[in-house]
Amino acid sequence: MPNVTFLPANMTVIADQAENLLRAAMRAGVHINSSCGGAGVCNKCRILLEQGQVQGEALPEGGWKACATFPVSDVVVRVPVESEMDRKVLRRPTARKAASWIKAQGEVTSWKLHPAVRKHVISLPQPSLQDSVSDLDRLKREVAQGRLQAISLEVDNQVLFNLPESVRSNDWRVTVSLMEGAKKDVRRLIRVEPGDTTGQHLAVAVDIGTTTVSAQLVDLRNGDVLGEASNYNPQISYGEDII
């Protein structure tokens, strides 16, 4: 079975002669544009043959259609720049310090940050012989009696694992993270931390696109973007569009 090497990535796979070069590239982890998903109609999967022999569909402008071309011998092929994903999409400038920027423009005066998760500091009374309810009931009771009294609480099971330690390690003062859900008066308790941690309230916003996956670290206290990263979504080898 022939070896197929893809340049410039310099990745080699052993290919079946019945396997087209687009499929071989997918297995090699090499991206070749393929808007039609290998159906043979978009002509975006052009590759250049540098060594060896192939059979299949040659393109009039030179090169071969990867989805319709098969290796006959060991081959070295080059993926030209236009057949690669435009890497600039990964470096698109984003609105750094988003909230500050919006405020600075002065165009959106009534813009208000409304994060789905909010932190609240709660001080719990210590247990006694007269007050021996469980830690969770104690917490729920305080939430119901405080300024959050209008809401009812759902509790993530994960919270229960650390609850006894969290409430005791800072003199029964904790920060609870409550997440809004579909129901207006219901909050989900997703985290309990010892002490007051409201000074740090971060979230990661993830945009899963068909070609790229981007993530931003956001300060939920003011909406500032603290960091960002993006990379190709590995599914692009199967087609850039989901139809």
Ligand code: FES
């Ligand atoms: S022609 Fe569309 S992937 Fe080859």
